[in-house]
Amino acid sequence: MARPSxxxxxxxxxxxxxxxxxxxDYPNETAALQAVAEKLDIGSRETLRNWVKQHEIDGGQRPGTTTEESAQLKALKxxxxxxxxxxxxxxxxxxxxxxxxSTGHTHARSVHRRAPGPLRRRRADLQDAHRARLQDRPFHVLRPQETPRNSLRPFRAR
Incomplete structure (x- = not known):
């Protein structure tokens, strides 16, 4: 932040x-600047020269960036x-x-790692797996095996 003037x-x-x-009233501009700077107790005539130059730019008498454009440029920056x-x-x-x-925990990566090597897809990983042929489905895994009727009878010795 710039210090106040x-x-x-x-x-x-x-x-x-x-x-x-x-x-x-003076032979050159420098002499006029020096006289006014001394009268108004301005530290340097170059300070006054900069003020005059900026006034001429703002008035359109000299090319350059106007005060308004400079403020706008500063705000945009x-x-x-x-x-x-x-x-x-x-x-x-x-x-x-x-x-x-996806679980939101960074430590879950080590738990849910894929096996190294090529990706092997099984029927459950494929789209439309529910439409697979019935004889290809492993029902023995999904349903308990039926036991034969004679195995439920108590053992009889003959």
């Missing part, structure tokens, strides 16, 4: 007006820097959440 705005305007009024910071934060958050597993 040592000279008030009204003093600047008055000094620029005085230089414009007394410019013809500040907004741009703020947006870049926000973008960096969002990128970091996105990469953080992308690195997490």
């Amino acid at each position: 040592r000279y008030p705005l009204e003093l600047r305007r008055r000094a620029v007006r005085m230089v414009a009024e007394v410019r013809d 500040k907004e741009n820097a703020e947006l870049k910071r926000a973008n960096e934060i969002l990128k970091a958050a996105a990469s953080f959440f992308a690195s997490m597993s």
Whole structure:
């Protein structure tokens, strides 16, 4: 943040007006600037020269960036820097959440690892597996095996 100006705005305007009024009374502009700077107790004539130059730019008498354009450019640069910071934060958050597993725990990766080697798909992994042929389904795994009727009878010795 820039420090506030040592000279008030009204003093600047008055000094620029005085230089414009007394410019013809002196042999060159430097002498006029020096005289006005001494009268108004301005530290350097170069400071006053910069004020006069900026006044001429703002008035359209000299090419350059006006005070208004400069303020607008400064505000846009500040907004741009703020947006870049926000973008960096969002990128970091996105990469953080992308690195997490679907369960939300980072330690779950070590538990749910895939086996090394080529990926082998089984019928359950395929789409439309429920439409597979009935004779291909392993019903013996899904239903308990039926026991023969004679195995339920108590043992009789003959």
